[in-house]
Amino acid sequence: MSGNSTVDKEIAALKKKLDAAIESRSIIDDEFKLQTTLFTEFIIKLSQATKGIDLSLDNKLAKLRSLFTKSAPIADVQKLVKEITLLLQKFSIKKEQEIAKLQSEFNLAGQALQKVNGLPENLRRQLRTLLKDNEETKEALAQYIPLMSQLVNFYQTALKKGNVTDNAEGLLSQQNSNRSEKTVTKPDHKVIERFTELLSKINVSRQYQNQLLKIKSELKDDMPNEKLFNSFLAAFDVISHDLQHERNTAKVFLSTLSETLSTIQTAVKSTISTQDKCNKRHQKLNTQLQNQITDMASGLDQANSLVDIKVDISGKLKAIANTLDEKTSLESTLQVELEKKLVEMQTKIETLEEQSITFEKRIQEQQAKSLQDALTKLNNRAAFDEYFAKETVRYQHNGGLLAIAIADLDDFKRINDTYGHTAGDKTLQVLASTFKKNLAGDAFIARYGGEEFVFIFRGFDKAEIISKLNALKVNIARLPFKFKNNKVSMTLSVGVTHIKTDDNVHIAFERADTALYKAKEEGKNRVIYIQ
Numbered sequence: 418m419s420g421n422s423t424v425d426k427e428i429a430a431l432k433k434k435l436d437a438a439i440e441s442r443s444i445i446d447d448e449f450k451l452q453t454t455l456f457t458e459f460i461i462k463l464s465q466a467t468k469g470i471d472l473s474l475d476n477k478l479a480k481l482r483s484l485f486t487k488s489a490p491i492a493d494v495q496k497l498v499k500e501i502t503l504l505l506q507k508f509s510i511k512k513e514q515e516i517a518k519l520q521s522e523f524n525l526a527g528q529a530l531q532k533v534n535g536l537p538e539n540l541r542r543q544l545r546t547l548l549k550d551n552e553e554t555k556e557a558l559a560q561y562i563p564l565m566s567q568l569v570n571f572y573q574t575a576l577k578k579g580n581v582t583d584n585a586e587g588l589l590s591q592q593n594s595n596r597s598e599k600t601v602t603k604p605d606h607k608v609i610e611r612f613t614e615l616l617s618k619i620n621v622s623r624q625y626q627n628q629l630l631k632i633k634s635e636l637k638d639d640m641p642n643e644k645l646f647n648s649f650l651a652a653f654d655v656i657s658h659d660l661q662h663e664r665n666t667a668k669v670f671l672s673t674l675s676e677t678l679s680t681i682q683t684a685v686k687s688t689i690s691t692q693d694k695c696n697k698r699h700q701k702l703n704t705q706l707q708n709q710i711t712d713m714a715s716g717l718d719q720a721n722s723l724v725d726i727k728v729d730i731s732g733k734l735k736a737i738a739n740t741l742d743e744k745t746s747l748e749s750t751l752q753v754e755l756e757k758k759l760v761e762m763q764t765k766i767e768t769l770e771e772q773s774i775t776f777e778k779r780i781q782e783q784q785a786k787s788l789q790d791a792l793t794k795l796n797n798r799a800a801f802d803e804y805f806a807k808e809t810v811r812y813q814h815n816g817g818l819l820a821i822a823i824a825d826l827d828d829f830k831r832i833n834d835t836y837g838h839t840a841g842d843k844t845l846q847v848l849a850s851t852f853k854k855n856l857a858g859d860a861f862i863a864r865y866g867g868e869e870f871v872f873i874f875r876g877f878d879k880a881e882i883i884s885k886l887n888a889l890k891v892n893i894a895r896l897p898f899k900f901k902n903n904k905v906s907m908t909l910s911v912g913v914t915h916i917k918t919d920d921n922v923h924i925a926f927e928r929a930d931t932a933l934y935k936a937k938e939e940g941k942n943r944v945i946y947i948q
């Protein structure tokens with residue numbers, strides 16, 4: 418009896434375990450299905466954005482989609498994602514070469530247009546600027562492919578994470594191991610951090626910037642995986658729309674340019690042939706007139722009476738008048754035709770002019786953006802490199818005073834970790850505008866990266882620079898930041914040095930960096946100058 422009851426108890430316990438296992442399995446299955454759907458959606462969007470770029474890329478993406486629908490092993494998916502990443506990277510290089518080719522074709526077409534006679538002077542000038550700008554710009558389209566490649570890389574990391582914890586546990590999981598309780602899968606904090614940084618680096622047209630900022634502001638450490646996936650998809654949508662927009666702008670301009678060129682070519686050809694025909698017709702009419710006049714003269718010789726002469730002359734004068742009418746009408750037809758052609762050409766040129774203004778604006782916008790930090794709107798690192806190199810050369814030629822300061826926020830990681838990345842971003846924006854308010858007239862200001870900024874001073878001695886930087890430091894510490902109802906103050910450490918005659922940009926930068934390191938070591942919130 419007692420033996421039976423023990424067996425019953427064991428059976429009941431086993432059944433309970435089995436039920437729990439079945440339930441936990443079904444939760445895992447549901448979640449995996451959901452994440453698979455989101456990933457498949459991402460692959461579809463990636464396929465749409467890259468469609469037609471490369472046949473083997475199209476095929477691999479289609480294969481990836483089918484692996485997902487067949488719930489293939491995650492190792493196969495990873496292998497394919499790796500291949501796709503490599504292809505995108507290869508394509509990024511190819512695309513750059515194609516853009517260079519497109520630019521040179523555009524230059525040739527533009528130069529041909531410049532040679533057309535009668536082109537309005539302002540259009541000629543704009544074309545010259547456009548051609549010059551075009552030589553230097555290749556950012557516009559080239560930036561997208563590496564972005565896609567980064568996003569795919571990102572997914573690969575996410576996939577690996579899923580694989581490390583357990584192949585069916587989810588793509589971005591940091592799971593709660595108690596699966597019998599219904600838990601929401603949370604993404605890894607690092608993944609959100611990297612995604613946020615990537616979003617900060619993406620430079621899209623103004624009209625799409627707010628959409629990216631919105632996506633970024635919605636990223637939170639405690640957001641569920643599916644929401645993060647939706648953010649990936651949304652970011653991808655924005656990038657792909659921007660790419661489309663970019664392609665369209667360039668396409669519209671180039672097609673207007675080629676249309677105008679061919680209209681001008683046709684008009685010139687047809688004017689030449691009309692002129693040719695008219696010349697022949699003119700010659701014929703001239704001969705006719707010549708003959709009529711000769712005929713009139715010979716008529717005079719043979720006339721017997723004044724009446725005969727009158728009749729003869731009046732008849733011949735009528736014929737001459739008719740020939741002259743014909744000549745005038747031919748000339749006016751030619752005039753009308755020429756005017757028509759001119760109006761047609763003018764209209765085309767005006768359209769081209771409008772398009773070239775739009776295109777020029779886009780190029781200028783792209784150029785400005787390629788030197789501007791997307792988050793703070795300060796100069797970016799590329800702009801700093803260019804400026805610092807130029808100023809150093811100038812200093813080596815002309816002498817004077819040139820100094821570089823590197824400023825780094827103290828304990829900024831704490832802001833991110835405690836209040837989130839969006840709060841961190843806002844902080845960086847407020848600091849950037851404080852830098853501008855305090856130093857704009859005195860220094861070139863740039864965001865070097867992360868929470869590091871650089872200032873270049875020209876014409877100030879040690880005491881003046883230290884006083885300016887100390888004043889800035891005090892103003893930063895006074896900024897009234899408030900996060901989640903907590904008053905927070907930020908401090909700044911700065912390292913600064915003057916450039917010396919035998920310095921190069923790297924040596925000077927390193928000296929300022931050493932000064933910054935010293936400022937951090939000595940307790941932060943200070944300015945250190947190194948000779």
Ligand SMILES: Nc1nc2c(ncn2[C@@H]2O[C@H](COP(=O)(O)OP(=O)(O)OP(=O)(O)O)[C@@H](O)[C@H]2O)c(=O)[nH]1
Binds near residue numbers: 610792828839840
């Ligand atoms: N919100 C936000 N954070 C960023 C961005 N770029 C870099 N960071 C963060 O800046 C922090 C830098 O941390 P650390 O290098 O440890 O520096 P720190 O906390 O300021 O410490 P000290 O420099 O020693 O005072 C990291 O948390 C980065 O994620 C950005 O664009 N936005």
